[in-house]
Amino acid sequence: MAKLNLNGLGKKEIKKFYEIPKERDKIIRDTSASQINTNFLINKIAKNLHPKVQYVKVAKIIEENEETKTFVLTPDLETSTKQLAKFKPGQYISIEVPIGESLYKRPYTLSSSPKKVEENKYTITIRRVPYGKVSNYFLDHVEIGDAFKISAPTGELYYNPLRDANHIIGIAGGSGITPFMSMAEAIYDKTLNCKLTILYGVKSKSDIIFRERLEEITSKTDNVKLAYVMVVDDDTEFASSFIDRELLDKYLEEENSFFVSGPLSIYERMNEVLKEYNLPIKYIRHDAFMSEMEIYKEEEYNVKILTHNEEINIKCNSKETILAAMERNGILAPSRCHVGECGFCRSKLISGKVKTFNDTIRIADRQYNYIHPCASYPESDIVLKLPK
Ligand code: FES
Known part of the structure; x- marks a missing residue:
């Protein structure tokens, strides 16, 4: 065992220091084996403030210009969502959108003030983009009364007085x-x-x-x-x-x-x-x-997806992210932000080459060939192992 340098401490402090493990062991021994009580009021409040999912309905649609609409979302009161979660201006929600046989998830920044949460309202504003599967679906097909599952607000683009200039x-x-x-x-x-x-x-x-x-x-x-x-x-x-x-x-x-x-x-x-x-x-x-559209000339690659119990082969276009290709093929991979930030989709690249943009993957992860499929575009055929 390494020798501790206790220079500068008096006898009393040294004695106290050597008693810490004994005291700690006693506390562990005396601790009750019964389940921790999770029913405290503070836990309920935390759950309301930070729900994992929220269920919303489109309450109003506003035409901003020819190619852009704002969708006002309110809780779907037939579900467990009675009150929308608070957020900081600049944060986004991730929305699940079933289109045909596939389930797509996309992040949309909230365009309203957090004060509107007091009226139980969020707004998201969506513009038509070339090849924007979900954006264009929203503009062309979503109507008042349509229901969606969304995440709690998240994201780092907000003012933090401890970090940011005023x-x-x-x-x-x-x-x-x-x-x-x-x-x-x-x-x-x-x-x-x-x-x-x-x-x-x-x-x-x-x-x-x-x-x-x-x-x-x-x-x-x-x-x-x-x-x-x-x-x-x-x-x-x-x-x-x-x-x-x-x-x-x-x-x-x-x-x-x-x-x-x-x-x-x-x-x-x-x-x-x-x-x-x-x-x-x-x-x-x-x-x-x-x-x-800005990124590549068009190529098509074979992508082999390994989940914990199966192997799925799909095609991925070089202009779409690997996550988008999975969603298009009905593979529901873990995801949230869709811009390489949250780490939810972190997967192991077994073989092949990808190009990544705006990716915040950790250096250690990169060394061991982990990628974020939401921010990665194929540059060859690839094999990818999804998280469990
Ligand atoms: S979904 Fe957030 S990093 Fe990929």
Whole structure:
């Protein structure tokens, strides 16, 4: 046994120190063998605040623009969900959507203020995307009264006063505006105490979502500022360029956190621009919703999925994630965030090559060939072992 260095301790302290194991053993011996009581009120409150699943119905559908709708969700009162769980502005829910024979899960950021939970309401805002199986299904087929199973709110793109600067620069691309809409609403109704400057990149004027509401909020509070950045239309009303350092410099305050939300292209671009500031990593947070169209030329690969009791062979297109291919084939793999963050889908790559984006898998996991199928695209035939 290694010799302990007890220099600096008096006799009394040393005696007390050597008595710790005896006391600990006595406590273990005296502990009752009966079941721990889990019926405490605090456990019930915790369960209500953080339910594993929630059952909701679509109560209202709002057309935001030609390609975007907001869905207002309320509890499905015929189920165990009577009250929606609280959330922080910027968090998302994962929604289960049965389409044909398959069950898809997708993350959607809540676009409403957490204050709306008091009225038992969440909103999610969905934009049409090429090949967006679930997004396009929502826009074309979902109606008032349709019921869904969703997760508790989760995700890291929210303001934390212990970690973040009090001024957030929110860089949004397209439908990546949703977390900042939620934050703007929350700052306006005083459930969030920070300042927010939104730099909103859109292709053209008609792509802007929430324009009226955002401008109403910015006209009524100094704590939310908004600048549009147009990349295609040349319009004097807007900064007509990409978001670059010159533009960011105009909005900097003494201390700033940068939150990025949007498609992969904006995330990669901002990574380059923000590098120039040499910021500690905690000041940059992101929520990347990847558009598969941006990524690859089309190939089809064979994917062998090993579960704990069977072997399933499917085809996976190089433009879809391995998780999306599994869902398309009716394989219900564990998942939640769908953007490589939560670790729920962590699986072992037995053979083959994948390309990953926005993946937060741990270095040790990577060394032992673990991947997140939700953020991995095949580059060859592969064999994958799912978690139990
Ligand atoms: S579902 Fe969250 S990491 Fe894959």
